[in-house]
Amino acid sequence: MKIIIVGLGKVGQKLAERLSQEKEHSITVIDLRQPVLTDIVNAHDVMGITGSGASMDVLEEAGIRSADILIAVTESDELNLLTCFLARKLGSCNTIARVRNPEYKKEIQLFREDLGLAMIINPELIAAEEIARLLRFPSAVQIDTFAKGRVEILKFKIASNSPLCDLKLLEISQKLGCNILICGVERGDEAFIPRGDFMLKAGDYVSVVGTVRDATQFIKKIGLKTGKVKNSMIVGGGETAVYLANHLMKAGIEVTVVEQNPDRCDELCFLLPKATIINGDGTENRLLMEEGIDSAESFVALTNMDEANVMLSLYAKTRTEGKIITKINRTAYDEVISNLGLDTIIYPKDLTAEYILRFVRAKNNSIGSNIETMHEILDGKAEALEFNILKNAPVANKTLETLPLKQGVIIACINRQGNIITPRGKDMLLPGDTVIVVTSHKGFSDISDILR
Amino acid sequence: MNYRLIFHTLGWVISFEGICMLLPFACALGFLEQNPFIFLICMGICLLVGIPLTLIRPKEKSMFAKEGFVIVALSWIFLSIFGALPFFLSREIPLFSDALFETASGFSTTGASILPNVEALSKSMLFWRSFTHWIGGMGVIVFLVALLPLSGGDNMHLLRAESPGHSVGKLVPHVKSTAKILYSIYIGLTVLQFALMMADPGMDWFTALTLTFGTAGTGGFAILNSGLATYSPYIQWVVTVFMFIFGVDFTFYYCILMRRYKTAFSMEEVRTYVGIVLVMTALICLNIFHMIGNTADTLRHSAFQVASIITTTGYSTMDFNLWPQFSQMILVGLMFVGACAGSTGGGMKVSRVLVLCKSVLKEIRVLTHPKCTTRVKLNGRPIEHETLRGITVFFISYIFIFAIALLIISFDNFDFTTNFTAVAATLSNIGPGLCGVGPTANFSGYSPLSTMVLTLVMIAGRLEIFPMLVLFSRKTWKR
Numbered sequence: 001m002k003i004i005i006v007g008l009g010k011v012g013q014k015l016a017e018r019l020s021q022e023k024e025h026s027i028t029v030i031d032l033r034q035p036v037l038t039d040i041v042n043a044h045d046v047m048g049i050t051g052s053g054a055s056m057d058v059l060e061e062a063g064i065r066s067a068d069i070l071i072a073v074t075e076s077d078e079l080n081l082l083t084c085f086l087a088r089k090l091g092s093c094n095t096i097a098r099v100r101n102p103e104y105k106k107e108i109q110l111f112r113e114d115l116g117l118a119m120i121i122n123p124e125l126i127a128a129e130e131i132a133r134l135l136r137f138p139s140a141v142q143i144d145t146f147a148k149g150r151v152e153i154l155k156f157k158i159a160s161n162s163p164l165c166d167l168k169l170l171e172i173s174q175k176l177g178c179n180i181l182i183c184g185v186e187r188g189d190e191a192f193i194p195r196g197d198f199m200l201k202a203g204d205y206v207s208v209v210g211t212v213r214d215a216t217q218f219i220k221k222i223g224l225k226t227g228k229v230k231n232s233m234i235v236g237g238g239e240t241a242v243y244l245a246n247h248l249m250k251a252g253i254e255v256t257v258v259e260q261n262p263d264r265c266d267e268l269c270f271l272l273p274k275a276t277i278i279n280g281d282g283t284e285n286r287l288l289m290e291e292g293i294d295s296a297e298s299f300v301a302l303t304n305m306d307e308a309n310v311m312l313s314l315y316a317k318t319r320t321e322g323k324i325i326t327k328i329n330r331t332a333y334d335e336v337i338s339n340l341g342l343d344t345i346i347y348p349k350d351l352t353a354e355y356i357l358r359f360v361r362a363k364n365n366s367i368g369s370n371i372e373t374m375h376e377i378l379d380g381k382a383e384a385l386e387f388n389i390l391k392n393a394p395v396a397n398k399t400l401e402t403l404p405l406k407q408g409v410i411i412a413c414i415n416r417q418g419n420i421i422t423p424r425g426k427d428m429l430l431p432g433d434t435v436i437v438v439t440s441h442k443g444f445s446d447i448s449d450i451l452r
Numbered sequence: 453m454n455y456r457l458i459f460h461t462l463g464w465v466i467s468f469e470g471i472c473m474l475l476p477f478a479c480a481l482g483f484l485e486q487n488p489f490i491f492l493i494c495m496g497i498c499l500l501v502g503i504p505l506t507l508i509r510p511k512e513k514s515m516f517a518k519e520g521f522v523i524v525a526l527s528w529i530f531l532s533i534f535g536a537l538p539f540f541l542s543r544e545i546p547l548f549s550d551a552l553f554e555t556a557s558g559f560s561t562t563g564a565s566i567l568p569n570v571e572a573l574s575k576s577m578l579f580w581r582s583f584t585h586w587i588g589g590m591g592v593i594v595f596l597v598a599l600l601p602l603s604g605g606d607n608m609h610l611l612r613a614e615s616p617g618h619s620v621g622k623l624v625p626h627v628k629s630t631a632k633i634l635y636s637i638y639i640g641l642t643v644l645q646f647a648l649m650m651a652d653p654g655m656d657w658f659t660a661l662t663l664t665f666g667t668a669g670t671g672g673f674a675i676l677n678s679g680l681a682t683y684s685p686y687i688q689w690v691v692t693v694f695m696f697i698f699g700v701d702f703t704f705y706y707c708i709l710m711r712r713y714k715t716a717f718s719m720e721e722v723r724t725y726v727g728i729v730l731v732m733t734a735l736i737c738l739n740i741f742h743m744i745g746n747t748a749d750t751l752r753h754s755a756f757q758v759a760s761i762i763t764t765t766g767y768s769t770m771d772f773n774l775w776p777q778f779s780q781m782i783l784v785g786l787m788f789v790g791a792c793a794g795s796t797g798g799g800m801k802v803s804r805v806l807v808l809c810k811s812v813l814k815e816i817r818v819l820t821h822p823k824c825t826t827r828v829k830l831n832g833r834p835i836e837h838e839t840l841r842g843i844t845v846f847f848i849s850y851i852f853i854f855a856i857a858l859l860i861i862s863f864d865n866f867d868f869t870t871n872f873t874a875v876a877a878t879l880s881n882i883g884p885g886l887c888g889v890g891p892t893a894n895f896s897g898y899s900p901l902s903t904m905v906l907t908l909v910m911i912a913g914r915l916e917i918f919p920m921l922v923l924f925s926r927k928t929w930k931r
Contacts, residue, residue, distance in 0.1 A: 026625040047625040
């Protein structure tokens, strides 16, 4: 597909990197800053054009008339919308705009319709939704949902006293009697798509796929907490905090927001009338103690400083047993940070890029089937994809044991009109199903890709 | 430094050269030459060296600017060394340094020769000589990138180091597709020229093909001692037009093919190039009219010579050594200007000269209006400071290399004009100079030391200097 990316911020760069790895796309990037463009063109197989995305000449040069998708992710919401508007007028591509200013919250629907946008993304909102989901299920490090929320992939750590320790995968369903499937294991830097004889060890991060109910049951049986948190302490009162607090309060969770800037606090009071707004420096231990960090069931570090977020979270970990979530903007040091022993780290930029990638993959559908949902799991080393099975798909109407699957591919779950089936060898994929596939391969765009 | 990647790519380049030798081998068989297997032997040597090298798999596939420069510079040096084998092993050029000079001159599309009598070479050797022009014109790495799943091939560093021009860009997002498009245009134009040449009833395919190769790569090896003087006016006009065509930035043709006529015809460099050719042809016409005395011939000879020198081809229809000083000076000036960036021609490139002239005008403006803010523009867009600096530094390095080479070859005690134009003709990849290295003379008088220096100068000129400077810089190889 021909894809144009306007704006090379962190999200734009991430998209250029990921999309150029999938060789079938032709990617053109547009940015005003020549040095950034040069870097990207040197590092990836993309074409760079200097200029503004809202200029007709520049868009023409980038080949807007034959483009399939235009993604506008510059800093400015208005420029993004204008670019998408122009792109629609000049060509017939799908347009995606990043709009983050909450002031446009109500207008977004109007923009989408009148400007013909295929998608509007709001990174803060995406991050907030992700965090809210995690707080509803605090034992998990990462939660991804499929089949319209019916199926979840949960990632959690095996503690040294867990019943799963030194257990082979085959023995798990016998011992615990749960209808779940372990679809991925991370041990140190390595990630596995395990087979039945794989032995689990303490310290592994395990990704489990199953229906929400089965997964909850499973978590309970292995002795982890399942209930949602009762209260949450948020440090940093940015947009993400507002979206998050709204979400949490709707779910009946008590929220305390600590924000340094008194003016912003006034605004927060207005935006979040039911939350407790504390004006103070979140990095002051005494303040956090006073506001009850010791009894907080969850702690979310959302300041604009990555370093402060890391330090805050490490401190919070010494004071509370609760769930700790850390927001990190820069992905450059993710390996260092993941070794610090923090619970869950949220990368809003990655989430945004992943969101867009999912859309691109879905647009790239072919006749046989298409992608419904896509998530990166196992620390980006594997993907979980949900495919629609269409009538003439090559895998349809065959029992699973007869399908010649590639190495490192497992069929994790079948959703047949809302019934979730944990697949066994005799099961078949039928047209109309959606199927969740976990794979260590990257860039699958069609269900037939799982075959050898 | 990623040595495995360098060896791997070099392996491909050498193997590719070996395969290219199939064509002159077929030619030798076709003409029933005495020693037809010389090319097969050389091909064997190339494959024997090349294939084991390709088996070295790079562990780290990412390529950085440094590797790009080193790979390209080494590739061209090895191309010349292995390409010289047929001349040397067949004893048709007995001295290896001479054979190397001849091959480097071929690949770098210079067209300077050390052969006193070209006609003494066998046909297959003549074919190989001209074929190296064609390969060198668009570049070997570009070809490999287009065809092979080369490690690091989707990387701009390789293409940038090999392609001429101050800012090598892409035509389409994928490097591979860009390389394919460039080669398709190149092959298309080559075929067109060959067809037009064959339209002349007095033309045989061998002459047409070798001349086409020389024109397409803007090389300039002729197969007769008299150059192109004895061919019909029609052939001379076809060659003139195609030399001119191959000196234009290939982006121009791509825009035409994509029907982006407005972009194509507003390319400032191409317009300037056309302007220079027209004005210089007119000036030379006026200057040499009294020597020839007939308008059609005057026009043909002037246009031919101007196109030949500005595109750095180096064919000649007339001994311009005998022309008036004014015309000779114009030709020497054109030697430095060269063709457009992104073409197969050499020299400093019209765009660089254009930008340099504009910078001078800008400086004058700033001197008279000290507070004036102004930017140098090309194609209506301001040029980045980095690019401008790159062009200035290129110009300075050009002069330095020129001076050093001139100093070394002056050991041979030729007169100033000979030495000066010899370096200009090799550094700008033209071929013939003036006086002792004029169109009817050749480089055979130079000592092995000078030919070696000029060999390096030719490759440096083709790769636009920096890859060679990087290769020979101590810092590159430091850990």
